[in-house]
Amino acid sequence: MSMRTDDDAPGTGGSDMMEWPIRDLARATGLTSRTLRHYEQIDLLRPSRVAGNGYRFYADAEVARLYRILSLRALGLPLAGIRLALDDETSLASAIESHLALLEERRDHTIHQIAVVRDTLDAVRKGRSMSIDDVFSGVDPSRYETEVRERWGDDAWERSARRRADLTDEQREADDRRSVDVNAALRAAADAGDDPSGPRFQALIADHHRWVAEQWGGRSPDRAAYTGLAEMYVTDARFAAVYGGVPSAEVIRAAIHLWSRDHLA
CATH class of the missing domain: 1.10.1660.10 (Multidrug-efflux Transporter Regulator; Chain: A; Domain 2)
Known part of the structure; x- marks a missing residue:
């Protein structure tokens, strides 16, 4: 500088x-x-x-x-x-x-997190089946801050951060569980070969959209924001891994585009 x-x-x-x-x-x-x-x-x-x-x-x-x-x-x-x-x-x-x-206080946590991420990487490289809990176990959500601010603006990040900070430990645990359940359901539907335009898949997308709005502090994403998020699920390897790989993420993206066409402006 x-x-x-x-x-x-x-x-x-x-x-x-x-x-x-x-x-x-x-x-x-x-x-x-x-x-x-x-x-x-x-x-x-x-x-x-x-x-x-x-x-x-x-x-x-x-x-x-x-x-x-x-x-x-x-x-x-x-x-x-x-x-x-x-x-x-x-x-x-x-x-x-x-x-x-x-930083010294966080050292033990970081060492543990490194071990978890190494295990995750090893599983991915060897093609072992992983639960969505395993995929997320080494993730630090705060590292997405700059990306969220640049894509969706400061307000999107601030709302999300305020919402998370206001939760009790029990609420935060329930919130984490809901996040896992919503995304695991989409992954299971894609892996099972469900029709992305079918009523079951479309109902899962509706629930996913509600979940995104919750995570964004009550701001419901419009069509552009929601379909933009779907693109990230395919093009960003971090997100594609959550849904079992790019092919499954592409199915979820198609389902989101169909649902957005019918329900969002």
């Missing part, structure tokens, strides 16, 4: 304070400028200065705060919880120390 001063930015006055423009911060962190602006809108991360021409700049204090945001987000905290955790002012060194401590 290259440092900038006001003198380096078009249309701004001179200053001795070292700052980074939003495009450099986005490039260094892997976030989009849209995400950084969203953080500003929800009062999570404000730029140190906004130039007269709209250019946003971030100084050391903001970089330290963003480091803490990303480290806490990596641990699965929703943005609302992160905002509460950042009430105190912390230097970059302290932020890194805290991040290190949290």
